[in-house]
Amino acid sequence: MEHNFIYSQPVKIYFGSGKFAQLGEILDELGLQRCVIACGKHFAPTAIEMQKKNNRIAAVCGGVEQNPQLNGVAETCRLASERKADAVIGIGGGSAIDTAKFAAAIALGDGTALEYYRGERPFPGERLTIIAVPTTAGTGSEVTQVSVISHGTEKRTINNPVFMPKAAIVDPILSSTVPPRTTMNTGLDALAHALEGYWSKNHQPISDLMAVEAVRTVLENLEAAYTDGGNMQARTNMAYASLLGGLSFALPKTAGCHACSYPLSENYHLPHGEACAFTLDSFVRINADERLELLCRKAGLSGTEELAGRIAALKELAGLRRHLRDLEEVDLDKLAHDCAVHGLMRNNPVPMDENALREMFKKLA
Numbered sequence: 001m002e003h004n005f006i007y008s009q010p011v012k013i014y015f016g017s018g019k020f021a022q023l024g025e026i027l028d029e030l031g032l033q034r035c036v037i038a039c040g041k042h043f044a045p046t047a048i049e050m051q052k053k054n055n056r057i058a059a060v061c062g063g064v065e066q067n068p069q070l071n072g073v074a075e076t077c078r079l080a081s082e083r084k085a086d087a088v089i090g091i092g093g094g095s096a097i098d099t100a101k102f103a104a105a106i107a108l109g110d111g112t113a114l115e116y117y118r119g120e121r122p123f124p125g126e127r128l129t130i131i132a133v134p135t136t137a138g139t140g141s142e143v144t145q146v147s148v149i150s151h152g153t154e155k156r157t158i159n160n161p162v163f164m165p166k167a168a169i170v171d172p173i174l175s176s177t178v179p180p181r182t183t184m185n186t187g188l189d190a191l192a193h194a195l196e197g198y199w200s201k202n203h204q205p206i207s208d209l210m211a212v213e214a215v216r217t218v219l220e221n222l223e224a225a226y227t228d229g230g231n232m233q234a235r236t237n238m239a240y241a242s243l244l245g246g247l248s249f250a251l252p253k254t255a256g257c258h259a260c261s262y263p264l265s266e267n268y269h270l271p272h273g274e275a276c277a278f279t280l281d282s283f284v285r286i287n288a289d290e291r292l293e294l295l296c297r298k299a300g301l302s303g304t305e306e307l308a309g310r311i312a313a314l315k316e317l318a319g320l321r322r323h324l325r326d327l328e329e330v331d332l333d334k335l336a337h338d339c340a341v342h343g344l345m346r347n348n349p350v351p352m353d354e355n356a357l358r359e360m361f362k363k364l365a
Contacts, residue, residue, distance in 0.1 A: 005204040009247065011132075011143045012167045017236065020133060020171040027056055027087075030167060032129060034058040035087040036080045038072070038100040040065070043091055043135065058083035061099075067265070067272075068095040070151040074113040076103035080128060087129035087166075093186065094139035094272070097132045098147040101163040104128040105147075117151060123162045130165040135174040137225070137238035138186025138273055140193050140246020142168035155266055159253075170243055172236040180226050184318035185273030187222040187238055190245040191215060191311070192257045192276040197249030198295055199287045200347045204252065211248035216299040217241035219310055226318060256283045256352055259342035263335055268327045274320050281308040281315075282360050286350050324365045332361060 014026060027035065036059045037047045044062025051057040059079040064072045076099055080088055088107070090100025106116045109124035116123060132142035145164040148157045178186070194214035197207050218241045224234035261275035270278060284292070288304040296303050301310070315322050324330045336358040339345065345352055352360075 003205050005206070007204065007206045007251065009143065009250070011165050013143070013170065013243065014167065015170045015240070015243065017171060017173050017232070019169050020174060023169065024054065024056075026131075026167065026169065030087075030129065030131075032056070032087045034083060034085045035089050035131070036061065036076060036083060036085045036103075037089045037091055038064055038076045038103060039091045039096045040093070043096075047091065058085050064092065064096045064099050066095055067150050067155070068099045068148070070113050070117055070149055072099050073102045073106075073117075073149060076100065077107045077113060080104070080107040085128060087131055089131045089133060090141075091133040091135060093134065093136040094141040094148065097134065097139065097141040097165075098149060098163075100132065101130055101141075101147045101165070102149055102158075104130045105160070105162040114151065117149065117156065117158075123160060127162055130163070131167050131169065132165040133169045133171070133174070134239075134242070136178055136182065136186040137172075137175050137235070137242040138189040138245075140190065140242055140249065142170065143243065143246040144250045153266070155262060157262075168243075170239055172232065172239040175235050175239060176229060176232065178229065180229065181318055181320075182271075183229065183238075184222065184226050184314065184320065185271050185277070186242070187218055187225065187273070188277035188280065188311070188314065188320075189273035190238070190242040191218045191222075192273075192280050193245035193249045193254065194218070194241075195280070195284070195295075196254040196257055196347075197245070197252045199292060199349050200249070200252035200255050201349055202252040202347060207248045207250075207252050210244045212295050212298045214241045214244035214248055215295060217244070219299060219301075222314060223317065226314075253347050254344055256286070256345055256348035259344040259348070260339040260357070262342055263338035264327075267335070267338075268330070270321065270327075277311070277315055277320060278322070279360070279364075281311040282364065283348070284308040284311065286352070286360065287348070289349070322364070324361060330361075332358060335361060
């Protein structure tokens with residue numbers, strides 16, 4: 001077999017239970033003195049306590065929303081500039097990490113957050129250091145150069161090397177209090193990352209290896225993590241699978257499921273992971289080929305039909321929405337159009353136009 005590819009992964013990864021407690025040592029290693037934390041409201045009290053005990057935590061922006069807004073980026077950026085920070089630490093799910101990425105990328109520039117968001121200014125040549133600390137097992141944002149940010153109803157996925165973290169601290173202990181439904185949503189997001197990275201038109205052998213391992217690990221551990229949040233072995237394995245999922249799509253990029261997830265989130269208010277899962281088993285069947293059958297066998301499955309069935313069973317177990325009738329009144333033509341024109345759809349190995357997507361969604365009625 002002839003291989004021809006380029007692989008790059010510049011993020012230093014600190015993985016293991018208790019790694020977050022070593023934050024001070026990691027900051028020493030990276031030569032960082034003043035940091036701003038970006039996080040959601042659930043982690044904010046912990047972050048404020050950290051600030052009281054560690055003078056290198058200069059400020060906390062604790063209001064990052066579930067679908068992160070540009071005003072959160074602007075506020076994090078303001079705090080970083082005001083406190084003369086040299087790093088931004090994103091602690092949480094993808095929302096907090098993506099906010100930290102964007103704020104760190106623009107903090108040393110002269111433009112407004114909106115100007116950079118709309119591409120009216122190039123990103124500054126210098127940026128603050130980005131440290132990503134995931135508290136959920138699913139996003140993979142800690143090892144990608146992507147930031148997904150909303151401005152009102154406008155939602156943009158921006159892919160730029162300036163967003164690549166310097167370091168990722170993946171501590172499974174931080175995910176131990178994640179509620180069951182969020183555990184399932186984020187776990188299925190990790191599964192989508194791995195599968196889409198594997199079947200993306202841009203797939204490559206090193207990413208493929210990580211995708212196979214991520215799929216196997218999710219299928220062996222997600223149900224256990226969902227049913228018993230205190231099962232730290234399952235939590236650790238899911239954190240590992242999420243990391244591998246992020247690595248497996250970082251270069252190939254995602255495809256049809258993620259293309260569909262954006263209209264499903266924006267128009268029908270599904271959380272990101274649930275929106276990806278909504279079409280995941282459908283795309284398993286659509287994209288079924290010899291390569292995907294091989295992945296299934298390596299993951300301990302009989303084939304793509306079993307994989308699609310396992311995904312459907314996990315969604316049913318958690319009571320996730322699986323049919324169009326579970327959503328608000330659906331404009332099928334608009335949904336099919338919005339999914340078809342999303343840029344990520346071009347990565348899908350099977351071409352999917354509006355007609356094909358309309359037929360796919362009809363089967364989910």
